[in-house]
Amino acid sequence: MRVLFIGTYVPKECGIATFTSDLLNSVSGENNDVHCEVIALTDPSETYDYPEEVVFQIQRDKLEDYYLAADYINQSDADIVCLQHEFGLFGGNAGDYIFALLSGINKPVITTMHTVIREPELEYRVSTEQLIKYSEKLVVMSQAAVDMLKNVYKTPEDKIEIIFHGVPDYPFNNCSKYKKMLNLKGSPLVLTFGLLSQNKGIESVLDALPEVISQYPDLVYLVLGATHPMAKKTQGEVYRQYLKNKVSELGLENNVVFHDKFVEKEELCNYILASNIYVSPYLSREQIVSGALTYAMGMGKAIVSTPYWYAQEMLSDNRGLLVDFGDTDGFKNSLLYLIENPEECNGMRKKAYDFGRKMTWKNVGKQYNTVFGKALKHYNTYPRVQNRFNFLPNQLPEVKLDHLKLLTDDVGIIQHTNLGVPARRYGYSTDDVGRALVALTQLTDSQKKAEEFRELITTYMSLLEHAQTDTGHFHNFMSYKREFLDEKGSEDTLGRTIYGLGHVVSCPYLSKNIRTLARILISKSRSEMENLGSPRAKAYAICGLYEILRAGVDADEFESVFKLHKDVVKPIDTLADRDNFESIIISHADSLVDLYEANHKEDWNWFEPTVTYSNAKLSESLLLAYNYTKDRTYREIGLATLDFLTEIQWKGDFFDMVGNKGWYSYKGEKPIFDQQPIEAGYLTQAYVSAYEIVHERKYLELAKYSFEYFLGRNRLQAVMYDYSTGAVFDGLTSEGMNYNQGAEPVICFLMALSSLNEHIHEAFSTLLQSKVSDGLVTGLQRNEKACYQ
Incomplete structure (x- = not known):
């Protein structure tokens, strides 16, 4: 054992x-x-x-x-x-x-x-x-x-x-041997020991001593122990100094000794064995145990104590004397009784010692x-069900756009909230709008849905059209006053925008006008896309362009609209150049492969020396590149890196995302907090893509578990999704859940939900019909099937 x-x-x-x-x-x-x-x-x-x-x-x-x-x-x-x-x-x-x-x-x-x-x-x-x-x-x-x-x-x-x-097991003894060993005086020697704090009640004993010492001037009262560390930290030596001042006031300098030190167990036992009487003058009744009192009993000491609960029980049957809290006369009379009645004192000691045999450490x-x-x-x-997540629902939530609509005005999406209320001072972000288009177009599976989402999608497309610069890049941040706050956004902003526009182009239920505009904005960004340096920007661009190529959308489809509106839409020579998109995907995928080759090690299957944010999108982009080009290198590295993210974040029954307090570097310590819901959303999408491409059930199971991160399958067992409004809380911190409900978490939730929705019946049946896949990371709880049943 x-x-x-x-x-x-x-x-x-x-x-x-x-x-x-x-x-x-x-x-x-x-x-x-x-x-x-x-x-x-x-x-x-x-x-x-x-x-x-x-x-x-x-x-x-x-x-x-x-x-x-x-x-x-x-x-x-x-x-x-x-x-x-x-x-x-x-x-x-x-x-x-x-x-x-x-x-x-x-x-x-x-x-x-x-x-x-x-x-x-x-x-x-x-x-x-x-x-x-x-x-x-x-x-x-x-x-x-x-x-x-x-x-x-x-x-x-x-x-x-x-x-x-x-208690240590010592024979019943007289005190003289140990007094001599420690060079202690006192006839009798009275002892109180333990860490010193104001609850100790030592002043009650000091007040009782003058009358006792007037009759027995050789008595010594030894207060043994350092000041309690917490008391010392907050109050210093105030209590010890108070006691020393009282000793001076009472004229007890020759009879009271303070040993201000923490003694090891063997030395402590020697002090106890050297003493004649042990005094325990605690001031609080709510003392349920006292190691000091136990040691004194186990070594057969005569004991005087206040009647806290533990002392009342231990000293019953005449194993010691009890004195009321702060009762100076009681302490005086008890000490005199023990000194003047040696036979009764010895009998009391023997009873305490005999009782203490039950308490030896051996027993x-x-x-x-x-x-x-x-x-x-x-x-x-009778094994406990170790599934801590049996509160999870046995079906996915319905799509609910209330919160996304609350954040959206006639300009775009307010970035952040203050406790769920849109915080206008933060303005708008192109990043959010691009990803919101991904979520909405994935949810648009019919003409009816297209009509339902038309106003939102049109508003978002309007912002992107306005945000595009002359070079084809995009502004990112706009104030609530409708003023752009940057010359252009980051490369990731461009990538996220292409990601969203690619989904718009490939969505057959949207109007031809909206899809044409999306195609034009993408084509206008071609030179900027070709020169991306950021790995994540490249991954986003791959994902967006892949959607166009996967859907087989050709420029000819938009030609009629283009001709009708040529006075509004400036002709773009590369509009019909399908090969451009393919070459950009291959170029960016190859650069991600190069990055992986430069940084991966036997125990570090990742693109960079640090795992940071939006991680799963890198793996997913290579898998999508493989699905289009059939280059098996993309597949191999896409799966290897996705499995690595599983290895470092899957705890056997929940995902523990890499926190942003320092990120996770090779050979470093993985930070737990702050965890961002974007990681769960992107993981879910990546697992679904992996399942669709390689058809391994473990990825569908993991997709379901990573999505359930939002529903409470996380370290804090915190339900981050608000079923009543469709809002998602901003993250998990060491203090608990971040109760703000911004744009990014709800958008990532909707992206994940829409990806998983396509396979949800299969996901649940997989969990119920099969054992945990052999390929799934060790530790998946088999009893989770019972939870879903």
């Missing part, structure tokens, strides 16, 4: 780090067949030389790390995940970053709850309920915690296990291994 622990870890100076280390050693020490590793929580300001069992690190406040850790866990050979949970360990609201990890893994989770809140604020209740949902078993360390889980959070009883906090390790075994057996016997 392989166990992967998640928590803080030594050498970090933190109680849970020590607990995780002790638990790991006890689990592996009790069974040679158990192998343990650790995912450690860290802080950006911390650098640790972790031991070899730490295999992955999560920066506490970096959400991406939680997602990456989930990926690591899924790809590892771990059988069980053992999570150490304390709200403050994890980033987010009430530590909710951890759910980015838990929601994404397919291993059983055993959670040790170091805190359970009886009267939680809303965010802590929600976080606890989520934790319960994702955990196979919950381990708590007291009956009080069990009762709270059942009564407050309605947790099923069979999900809860009680295993005490572990704790055995109990955890038993829970691990039960959970794993239960998990395997």
Whole structure:
């Protein structure tokens, strides 16, 4: 059995780090067949030389790390995940970053709850309920915690296990040997230890000491421990200085000692063994576990404590003395009672020590291994449906153009929105108009549809005609005042425009006038098209010109319209030159092949040293070039690069697009965020083209999965498509979904939807009738067929 622990870890100076280390050693020490590793929580300001069992690190406040850790866990050979949970360990609201990890893994989770809140604020209740949902078993360390889980959070009883906090196994002893070893004074020596913070309540003990010391002047009160890192970060040493000032005010300088350091476990145990009395003066009742109190019990110390929940339970049956919170007289009387009644004190110590035998790490390790075994057996016997996407619909959405129409006025498409409301200050973009024409013409499968879309298509064509420059290029950005903001757009703008115009030319249901105008605009751009340098611009141009050639549209078809309007339309010598389009496709496809040959490596099948944006359009353009020319080099590289995009983005049950925060360079780290929906749209189109050309079912399956990225099949399980309006949210960020709904995402959604719509019946029947194709990337979830059934 392989166990992967998640928590803080030594050498970090933190109680849970020590607990995780002790638990790991006890689990592996009790069974040679158990192998343990650790995912450690860290802080950006911390650098640790972790031991070899730490295999992955999560920066506490970096959400991406939680997602990456989930990926690591899924790809590892771990059988069980053992999570150490304390709200403050994890980033987010009430530590909710951890759910980015838990929601994404397919291993059983055993959670040790170091805190359970009886009267939680809303965010802590929600976080606890989520934790319960994702955990196979919950381990708590007291009956009080069990009762709270059942009564407050309605947790099923069979999900809860009680295993005490572990303690080292030392013989019952007297103190003199260890006092001498540490050169400590104090008769008696009273000890409080642990990371120092204002909740510690040490001032209550200090206020009680003057009267005790007046009778027993050799008493020493040792406060052992560094200031808690979080307290130090936010408040500095305010609390420690407050305590030191109180010591001076009370005249206790000779009787109170502060050891401001974090001691390792062996040294800590020596300090406990050297002490006569342990005092635990916490101020909060909601303390569900205390490692310090547990250690003191396990080593047979006389104990005085405030009645927080854990202490009440552990010190029952006369295993210690309880004093009310802040009760100075109570602490004074309890200390005097223990000093003046040695036989009763020893009896109390022995009861605590005997109870502590249940809590030795050896016994704790055995109990955890038993829970691990039960959970794993239960998990395997009754396998959970690991499909996280069972909310997906079993059919594609209907075409809905409400949002596209909302963004469109009598000029063109408003580029961006502010929370779904068109933001006029951003104006218009030729890029959007060109691709919108692709989407609309793909959806125009009848004369009725042509009439329905006529106004939109005419408006978009009008903008393109206006945006074309004298050289045949196109302006890209126009302000809301109808003023162009550039001398000309980028090469990609030209490519996207040709892409859209090519679809207009090849759409038989559109009017001859509109199609003729599109052909003229393309022909006027010929010299600009021939001299493109941008790989993506070339890919767009290939896709647009391919549509004309594929449809067999010849210039003669437009000749009558051309003659009727020769006073308006300037004659273009190359209007009928079909060979020009073919030569441009071959030239651009060859240059993409050259680019691939220059940059691809054995483990990097891509055109460039970095995967950036609009990626799948490069692969698709070569596949279309192959389909027209039958040059098998285009096919080979088109498929190889498309498969590479699958390899780096398909996670087994969802697509994880390359984020634009740095892009993905060879030998670099793939960024998760920000993910853009254009990648899902273009992937869907490319997979559909691949399926149509090579007839391999895996591409149709992948097309469906990449399209479902919009519907929630993504890392955040976020539904990006608004079924009521047809809008699409702008992207996925580390903070969640971008709630703006601009032009590009809805256009790319419509392009993908129209491509997949042609094969949707076949796509669904493929998923239901066949096993996952052998060629599909390893990890496709077979149980997804059941979801669609």
